[in-house]
Amino acid sequence: MEKKASGKGRWKELFLFTKDGRIKSLDLMYGFFLAVGLLFLDFVISNRLTLLLETLLAEQGRGVKNAADTLVPALLCALAAALLFRLIRKKRIVLIAHWIAWIIAAVLLIAMLFLYDRETLGLLWPPFACIFGVPATVNAAVVTALFVCWRKRQPKGA
Numbered sequence: 001m002e003k004k005a006s007g008k009g010r011w012k013e014l015f016l017f018t019k020d021g022r023i024k025s026l027d028l029m030y031g032f033f034l035a036v037g038l039l040f041l042d043f044v045i046s047n048r049l050t051l052l053l054e055t056l057l058a059e060q061g062r063g064v065k066n067a068a069d070t071l072v073p074a075l076l077c078a079l080a081a082a083l084l085f086r087l088i089r090k091k092r093i094v095l096i097a098h099w100i101a102w103i104i105a106a107v108l109l110i111a112m113l114f115l116y117d118r119e120t121l122g123l124l125w126p127p128f129a130c131i132f133g134v135p136a137t138v139n140a141a142v143v144t145a146l147f148v149c150w151r152k153r154q155p156k157g158a
C-alpha cells in the first residue's frame with residue numbers, strides 16, 4: 001500500500017522531473033500560461049477603464065483620477081480572478097497562476113529599476129505599477145484567500 005503524501009509534500013511534486021526530463025506535474029506549466037493570460041487581461045481591463053475613467057472624471061483632480069485608475073481596474077481584475085477560481089476545477093492551478101503573474105510583474109518592475117535612468121523611470125514606473133503591479137498583487141491576495149477558504153472546506157483525507 002502506498003503512503004499518501006502530506007499536503008506539504010504535494011507541492012514538491014510540481015518541481016519533479018521524469019527520467020526523460022519532462023515535468024511530472026503539468027500544473028506549473030498550465031499555471032505559467034494562465035499567468036501570461038491573466039497579465040494580458042489585467043492590461044486590457046486597465047487600458048479600457050483608464051480611457052473611460054479619464055472622460056468620466058474630466059473635472060476631477062489628478063489625485064482622484066490616479067486613485068480611480070488604480071483601484072477600479074484592480075477591483076475588476078480581482079472580480080475576474082474570483083470568477084476564474086470558481087470556474088476552474090483544479091484550484092491549485094489558479095493559485096499558482098496568480099502567484100506566477102505576481103512574480104512576473106514584480107520581476108519586470110524591479111528590472112525597470114536597473115534598465116532606465118531616473119527620468120524615464122519616473123515616466124514609466126507609475127503606469128506600469130498601476131497596470132500590472134497593483135492588479136497582480138490584489139489578484140494574488142484574493143485568490144490566496146479563496147484557496148485557503150476552499151481548502152478548509154475540503155475533507156481532511158482529500
